[in-house]
Amino acid sequence: MSKITFHVELDNRVKKDGTQNIQIRITQSGKLRRVAVGFSVEVKYWNEEKKEVRKTHPLANEINMTIDAKKVDLQRMYLKAKLTKQPINPTTLQKKLRKELVGDSFLGYFQQRIMRINNPRTKRASGSVFNKLVEFLRNTDLFFDEIDYKWLKDYESYLRHLGNGANTIHNNIKTIKAAYNEAIKEGVYEPNHVSPFSQFKAKTEKVHRVRLSKEEISELESLSLEGLENDARNIFLFSYYCQGVRISDALCLKWSNIVNDERIEYKAAKTKKIKNLKLIPRAKDILKVYEKPKQKANDYIFPFLKNKNPKDFTPDEWVRKLESATALINKYLNRIAPKIGLRKLSTHSSRHSFADIAHKKTGDIYAVSAALGHGSVAVTTAYLNEISKQENDSLVDKTFDL
Numbered sequence: 340m341s342k343i344t345f346h347v348e349l350d351n352r353v354k355k356d357g358t359q360n361i362q363i364r365i366t367q368s369g370k371l372r373r374v375a376v377g378f379s380v381e382v383k384y385w386n387e388e389k390k391e392v393r394k395t396h397p398l399a400n401e402i403n404m405t406i407d408a409k410k411v412d413l414q415r416m417y418l419k420a421k422l423t424k425q426p427i428n429p430t431t432l433q434k435k436l437r438k439e440l441v442g443d444s445f446l447g448y449f450q451q452r453i454m455r456i457n458n459p460r461t462k463r464a465s466g467s468v469f470n471k472l473v474e475f476l477r478n479t480d481l482f483f484d485e486i487d488y489k490w491l492k493d494y495e496s497y498l499r500h501l502g503n504g505a506n507t508i509h510n511n512i513k514t515i516k517a518a519y520n521e522a523i524k525e526g527v528y529e530p531n532h533v534s535p536f537s538q539f540k541a542k543t544e545k546v547h548r549v550r551l552s553k554e555e556i557s558e559l560e561s562l563s564l565e566g567l568e569n570d571a572r573n574i575f576l577f578s579y580y581c582q583g584v585r586i587s588d589a590l591c592l593k594w595s596n597i598v599n600d601e602r603i604e605y606k607a608a609k610t611k612k613i614k615n616l617k618l619i620p621r622a623k624d625i626l627k628v629y630e631k632p633k634q635k636a637n638d639y640i641f642p643f644l645k646n647k648n649p650k651d652f653t654p655d656e657w658v659r660k661l662e663s664a665t666a667l668i669n670k671y672l673n674r675i676a677p678k679i680g681l682r683k684l685s686t687h688s689s690r691h692s693f694a695d696i697a698h699k700k701t702g703d704i705y706a707v708s709a710a711l712g713h714g715s716v717a718v719t720t721a722y723l724n725e726i727s728k729q730e731n732d733s734l735v736d737k738t739f740d741l
Contacts, residue, residue: 343367343429345413347390347406349382355611356457357381361392361402363409365429372429375525376409377455378402397653446472446481448527449518459654468514471498483528486519491539509541549684551579551692558679560621571671573625574641575689580622583690585609586668587661590643595636597626643667 343365350360350373358379365372384396391406392399413432420427449469456462472481475497491512498508516536522528551559556579564572578584587608596605600623604615618626629640639646643664649657669685676684 343417343427343432345410347376347410349380349385354379354457357611358457359385361385361406363406363413365413365432367429370429372432374409374413374432375455376402376406377451378405379455379457443482443484443528444480445483445486445519445522445528446476448483448522449515452518452521459658463655463658465514468511471501471511472515483519483522483530486515487532487535488538491535495541505542505544509543512536512539512541549681549688549691550695551679551681551688553696555679555681556692556696559675562675562678564675567667568671568675570642571668572675573628574643574668575672575684575686577622577625577641578686578689579693580619580625581616583693584614584616585690586665586686588614589686590639590641590661590664591649592640593636594634594638594640596640 344367346364346366348362348364350362353359356379358381360379361376362373363376365374378392378398380392380396380402384393384399386393392402396402416432417427419425449472453462453465453469456465472494475494495508495512498511503511519528519534519536523530556576559572560576562572574586574589578586578589581589581603585607588605591608592603592605596603597618598604598615601618602615603618603622604613606612607614626640629642631638644660647660652660665686672684672686672688676682
């Protein structure tokens with residue numbers, strides 16, 4: 340049996356969030372396999388000489404302990420195989436470690452998968468699905484082979500009994516399916532039957548989205564409002580006039596994002612893409628409301644975050660701050676809604692309103708999709724991902740009659 344070596348390394352592939360997976364490379368006679376540690380970091384946090392995460396990373400101790408533990412596990416399995424003269428190679432070691440970590444437990448794998456998610460919103464959403472699943476199981480485990488058509492129907496009934504709507508149930512099952520399929524791709528689980536998800540289809544319902552007409556936008560503009568109602572109305576309209584900028588981005592806009600008083604440039608939190616948008620006169624008028632004689636470039640434009648710095652919070656804490664600010668805005672938007680003849684109104688309605696009005700005015704679904712930052716037109720038909728600054732400006736000019 341030729342010698343097997345273990346080396347900790349960063350995956351060469353950079354993920355969308357700028358991090359790289361930490362993995363253990365198992366090598367024997369030129370053949371190699373890799374086992375993911377379950378964490379990813381930016382390269383600036385990786386000490387290549389010591390093969391560990393630098394202490395400046397907030398989870399350095401936890402990650403480095405995990406790396407050491409997995410190396411010990413691999414070495415222990417390797418030595419045991421040598422002593423018992425059992426055949427061993429990088430592939431079997433890779434599978435043994437994965438099997439030892441989660442066994443046949445879907446619940447264990449699902450929990451580990453959630454730990455590897457970097458996006459705080461996605462992590463919390465998956466965590467919510469996991470918690471519902473744990474409650475349904477009543478302190479029992481769930482094994483991969485137990486997930487079949489009948490189990491999915493039973494779980495669907497349970498979620499319906501909780502009062503979850505069709506779309507919520509669909510999203511819960513979709514998250515479980517994603518974890519199940521990823522386990523198969525990673526070699527954690529090898530099914531000996533047809534996937535139950537090929538037989539089971541959770542239903543969805545058409546969502547009624549609140550879209551304002553141009554007349555209702557004008558009515559909203561003309562309302563005489565004060566305090567937080569006025570601020571909520573203004574950030575809603577600013578989002579609309581800036582092509583449906585997401586509320587999470589609008590809340591974080593600073594005066595430094597204004598370029599020559601003519602454009603607004605920022606990095607979209609969801610897509611990580613740089614957006615450079617034309618400021619139309621009505622958007623500029625809203626900015627003038629918040630201009631101050633001694634304002635700093637780093638000051639927020641809108642007053643909902645009160646000089647909070649994301650660096651002072653964990654990613655999850657910062658998401659909660661943004662959600663809290665959004666909930667406050669929606670509270671006041673719902674107070675305003677009856678004044679223009681609507682039952683309810685939310686920040687997301689600004690995106691829907693822009694999309695609807697821009698599409699009716701221009702007939703260009705692709706430009707609208709790109710302006711909203713959708714990756715495909717399946718969220719608005721499946722085609723463009725980006726349009727040029729000139730095309731974007733043209734869309735704005737046509738939509739707002741400039």
